[in-house]
Amino acid sequence: MRSPFRPYTLPDASVLAAHKSLIRSLERRGLIRGGLSLGALVMLTGCDVERPESVESALLAISRFNDRVQAWLFDPNRLAPTYPESMILRPPKFNAYYDVTEVKPVDGTSWRLDVAGLVAEKRAWTLPDLQALPQRSMVIQHICVEGWSYIGGWTGVPLRTFLERCGADLRAKYVSFKTADDYPSSIDMATALHPQTLLALKYGDETLADPFGYPVRLRMATKLGYKNPKWITAIEVTNTYPGGFWESKGFPWFAGL
Amino acid sequence: MVCRLMRRGSLLRASLGLCVLAIGVGPAAAQSPTPGGMPPPPGMSLAQSAAMRFPQPVRVGDLLGRQVLQPVESQNVLGRVRQVVREPDGRLMVIVAFGGLFGWGARPIAVPVDAMVLLGQDMEIVAFTPDELRRFPTFAAAGTHVVPDDTIIRVGLAKPSH
Amino acid sequence: MRETMRPLVTAGRPLHPLPLRIMHWVNAVVMLVMITSGWGIYDDDVIIRGFHFGSFWRLGDWAAWSLNWHFAGMWFLAINGVAYLVYGVASGRFRTKLLPIRPAEVVRTVVDTLHFRIAHEDLTVYNAVQKLLYVIVILAGIAQVVTGLAIWKPVQFSGLVALMGGFQTARVLHFAGMAIIVGFLVVHVTLALLVPKTLLAMLSGGPRVGAQVSDKEELVR
Numbered sequence: 019m020r021s022p023f024r025p026y027t028l029p030d031a032s033v034l035a036a037h038k039s040l041i042r043s044l045e046r047r048g049l050i051r052g053g054l055s056l057g058a059l060v061m062l063t064g065c066d067v068e069r070p071e072s073v074e075s076a077l078l079a080i081s082r083f084n085d086r087v088q089a090w091l092f093d094p095n096r097l098a099p100t101y102p103e104s105m106i107l108r109p110p111k112f113n114a115y116y117d118v119t120e121v122k123p124v125d126g127t128s129w130r131l132d133v134a135g136l137v138a139e140k141r142a143w144t145l146p147d148l149q150a151l152p153q154r155s156m157v158i159q160h161i162c163v164e165g166w167s168y169i170g171g172w173t174g175v176p177l178r179t180f181l182e183r184c185g186a187d188l189r190a191k192y193v194s195f196k197t198a199d200d201y202p203s204s205i206d207m208a209t210a211l212h213p214q215t216l217l218a219l220k221y222g223d224e225t226l227a228d229p230f231g232y233p234v235r236l237r238m239a240t241k242l243g244y245k246n247p248k249w250i251t252a253i254e255v256t257n258t259y260p261g262g263f264w265e266s267k268g269f270p271w272f273a274g275l
Numbered sequence: 276m277v278c279r280l281m282r283r284g285s286l287l288r289a290s291l292g293l294c295v296l297a298i299g300v301g302p303a304a305a306q307s308p309t310p311g312g313m314p315p316p317p318g319m320s321l322a323q324s325a326a327m328r329f330p331q332p333v334r335v336g337d338l339l340g341r342q343v344l345q346p347v348e349s350q351n352v353l354g355r356v357r358q359v360v361r362e363p364d365g366r367l368m369v370i371v372a373f374g375g376l377f378g379w380g381a382r383p384i385a386v387p388v389d390a391m392v393l394l395g396q397d398m399e400i401v402a403f404t405p406d407e408l409r410r411f412p413t414f415a416a417a418g419t420h421v422v423p424d425d426t427i428i429r430v431g432l433a434k435p436s437h
Numbered sequence: 438m439r440e441t442m443r444p445l446v447t448a449g450r451p452l453h454p455l456p457l458r459i460m461h462w463v464n465a466v467v468m469l470v471m472i473t474s475g476w477g478i479y480d481d482d483v484i485i486r487g488f489h490f491g492s493f494w495r496l497g498d499w500a501a502w503s504l505n506w507h508f509a510g511m512w513f514l515a516i517n518g519v520a521y522l523v524y525g526v527a528s529g530r531f532r533t534k535l536l537p538i539r540p541a542e543v544v545r546t547v548v549d550t551l552h553f554r555i556a557h558e559d560l561t562v563y564n565a566v567q568k569l570l571y572v573i574v575i576l577a578g579i580a581q582v583v584t585g586l587a588i589w590k591p592v593q594f595s596g597l598v599a600l601m602g603g604f605q606t607a608r609v610l611h612f613a614g615m616a617i618i619v620g621f622l623v624v625h626v627t628l629a630l631l632v633p634k635t636l637l638a639m640l641s642g643g644p645r646v647g648a649q650v651s652d653k654e655e656l657v658r
Contacts, residue, residue, distance in 0.1 A: 166482045
């Protein structure tokens, strides 16, 4: 099966190789020019530059460094605090990059979960397939990068169990997700194998409601809210950095709690 | 770790950035392409607009005491949920202790549940502005029925506004 | 005898040695970065309902960039802060300049200030209120790092979060720490502008202090 993550046409790689030195000199020149014009702009306007490129790239470089620090701080054996079921907020808090009125419900009967990349068994999973796997429940705090939080109760298949059933290469770097709402996302393998990382099918004791990602979404106790894609349609195990929706707009990739 | 950071040359660029700050703070742009809690489109009934917001089951008792917010970045507090009642015509109304300062001097008003949404542990009024709410009559209980705590009703959702 | 009376003075160090001045100004810039980017993060989910910082006050044109500024600034703040604390303790500056703080002196200075008797002729000595404010702002800075760490890594440092009474309380404490630092800044900057020589001293080093005298001179005195 072809990976659903690969674009259909790729640019000819030899073009890049042929012009490598030119590209490098362009980058260098751009950096110097960018730095100079930034200084000039600051002098002239008292800084009404929203986000100069050089500042942006410096901040992103530090953010990538922070990703490595975060991965180093992440203890795969440390469990996030759990809470009594009585504290579960029903219904949970909704958030997306669009308002709730734009939610496009997914039909659970025709829904399939594609598996791709470094896995032994590349097949499409149905909802009953997932329901037949061992389930785990957790009542954990959902923490959003915006600052709010709530206690939520989630039930589903531990992602570790699922990856093992797929014969995934558990030494690969990334697990990447595609969703029905065009919200690509990816996580590190250490977090994917964490016991509090679930392919969630239920909230409380009820089937996941449409706005919260029916039929399957990711729920991790060790990452910020935006790392948890809803309406998952494909999973890929890969060593190539897959990025994500908010990550491409500037948010940190690791986003560990 | 720090040495590695310096070697990558990002320290220089970061300090350049710090200098930019010292001179001024850049203007801001809105984050969300679509803010949450938008009022219903003109011409649409409250019931129709509420139906677009994926109404979710919620226990009435879980609504009582919740803060009621205005769907704006500063999350202005409009009041608190006091009660849910059913009007003689069957409409569900949320009785909000509206206005006042930290609850002092608030008066109860009846807001249609279809004009409100759930936002996590809070509620928002999306279909009326604070000015419109100020003109709402003070709620009179006569003829209405208090909806018991254990009743499950459906309330629409919104994403946070910012 | 006359020879021993001659004070054997060697030139002292500036009131604010160069490393201290560098750390002060690095901190000034980094603190501004942390505070204004923090306001940008705050605005995404306000803590005080009804209150948000306008876009003018925010560093970063939206939350992701405020966050990136904050998480870049934190390294500069922490490294500079640790260097400052080590320097302050090792050089004895904290002990000689900031201690002791006697409550009676604090009260007297406050009363004097209310009568517009602000003594600032001698830059080398801090009055009791100054000492108190500097100690408070240093402690607030340390507290910001601790509460910040709790908010950044509430699972890895879950014990710290529990100690603070939960994630949301940690957020409120982090906000309160900012408010204390901003309060200090308002007073600090106002006074520096009212008594410009203090500002100049932080740039040039100020008067020379700590002149060395010989042992014999000590005995005579």
